[in-house]
Amino acid sequence: MASTHLPPASPAPAGTANVAIDLGDRSYDILIGEGLLDDPTTFAGLPKSTKALIVTNTTVGPLYTEKLRAAIAPLHKQVLDIELPDGEQYKDWPALNQVFTRLLEEAADRKTVLYALGGGVIGDMTGFAAACYMRGVPFVQVPTTLLAQVDSSVGGKTAINHPAGKNMIGAFYQPQRVVCDMSTLDTLPQRELLAGLAEVIKYGPIADAAFLGWLEDNLDALLARDRQALKYAVQRSCQIKAWVVGQDEKEAGLRAILNYGHTFGHAIEAGLGYGEWLHGEAVGCGMVMAADLSARLGLIDTATADRIIALIKRAGLPTRGPDLGADRYIELMQVDKKAEGGETRFVVIGPLGQAGMRGAPDALVRDVIATHTR
Template sequence: MMTEHDGNNDDLSGGPVRVVPIALDERSYDILIGPALLDRPATWQGLPKAAAAVIVSNETIAPLFLARVRAQLAPHYARVDAVILSDGERYKDWDSLNRIVDHLLATASDRKTVLFALGGGVVGDMTGFAAAIYMRGVPFVQVPTTLLAQVDSSVGGKTAINHPLGKNMLGAFYQPARVIADLDTLDSLPPRELAAGLAEIIKYGPIADAEFLSWIEANLDALLARDKAALAHAVQRSCEIKAWVVGQDERESGLRAILNFGHTFGHAIETGLGYGEWLHGEAVGCGMVLASDLSVRLGLMPPEFLTRMRKLIERAGLPVRAPRLGVERYLELMRVDKKSEGGEIRFVVIEGLGRAGMRGAPDALVAEVLDAYCD
């Protein structure tokens, strides 16, 4: 699933580029992973042709990388615009989405205009959603600058905005033309953001690859130290696993739901606290502890698995105790989750190391989990 080339045709070689393909027939595309990708001319070749490109970023990321991306796009597009949004999960809403659409309409952007999402998961989700709905679909490219976005949200075509009653409840499945994961952009991440990204890396082990889980445990210190070789492998393997899942279930009718391990509890935490109080990866990390506990209580996994997951998530700098919102409030929020069916909450649980499934659980059992882990 992975190939490499050395970038010798580029002006800046910068080290090998790893390519993970997403195989979706006419919607197929590549994920490029490596250092110095933003500054390599080859990174930007072969993209959809158009008169105009629009870079969507936020007020934190734009000062760091916008000028470099604009310079690389200038030879390919007669006009390169930018839309700069406010930074934070709480801005993943209709108002921010409309700022993108307003710009497209005000500049008479046509249906060939290419959008470039330069930022983390919030920017990527909103840009992808705007691309999906503007003139019924224009091409877009993901340029993720956070670890979480590089290993998860930029890959697979899920786009969305939040609603006050539920996270990511308004959106579309819409695939990018390319994902450009420049590992050097991770140098700009605050430690808290790096840890949040590790949560989405950790999840791939228990759901799909027991050996990868062991690798993460052995190399967690290197990942926290931003060792480029360790990061390259972690991003590559995470993307390979997600590519395998998405290639079989693009629209989450079955298998793809396993990618939401920890997310049912995690989304409830984010919505219940208010978007932005906890980072998405922090909520997912804590959610994986709760989902691991539920897997044990359902008799699917031994208690040692819970201990192992809790220790790893804590080592990554992520919370392992959930906020005390109240059992009824948690249940109410989780019933709004997209995996719920007929009002029954469906959880991603671990059925064997490296194998996940979807299960319902009695409210009383879920309440036991919440009582054990809520502060």
């Protein structure tokens, strides 16, 4: 198993926290704080350009586009925006082409800066558009959901979905900066908050057992949207992901541990049709299955697996998946990006706070699926 040897955790500062992603000439900062969209200095030092395009969706746009426009106005002569449909089912070519069409209609050049204002779907699509348009233009992540703040906005993974597999078409492309304004979580629906907690919880089992204990002690505060607790959860999650990405930017090895629960979870999303379950809901259920698989493989004891599963349940996340049939789960998991030579590989825990990848006997995987599906 991979031991991450993370830097020690520290309390969330009273002001803005800064977590650095160390990737040489592609390095950037993650800013975590209150009211960052109200402060133009948040965006100081970013590339200036004649045009900028804010990419958002029909839910987030009316709430935050004008705030962001005002904050970045000193950097750009013209700030355009485009609102895409809201939902995982729109993370596809037609929606992505809307972004390209707007850029071309506005004669955007290769210095045009894109701003991703929204959750993981918007962040992934904006990053992919930035990677492709004129073979690469700058972009900035402004995540407005907990899930995006702690996971999808960090690390440069960009993609769209294909009916046969989630995030199978994309590129590694790093942003110029990530701006996590904690104030945007005030408008986040409770279901989305819980989905984001799934991606927070995953960091404990894979990299930081002490953080898992902190989550157990502070889950009620997180569910009640205690601002300081949420800020610390975002900060520590970003520290862990920043360290992992700094070691393995393009997922040649270590970075795959960040996909704990995702092999099962992506199968749930694809099997039901994108948008039926939120990504975090599917990942939460997937972590239950992966914890059970880890125990069945003898990597952790059943008490440790039960501890992880109990926290996921307390967080209000699904712990039983849809009954797609074991054959369908296995078929979908064979399309997973971690599969090699036709063998499905799973992120497994053992010991707590460390993770690795390995295959598993087909019969064992089928037993796990049968145990944790309706």
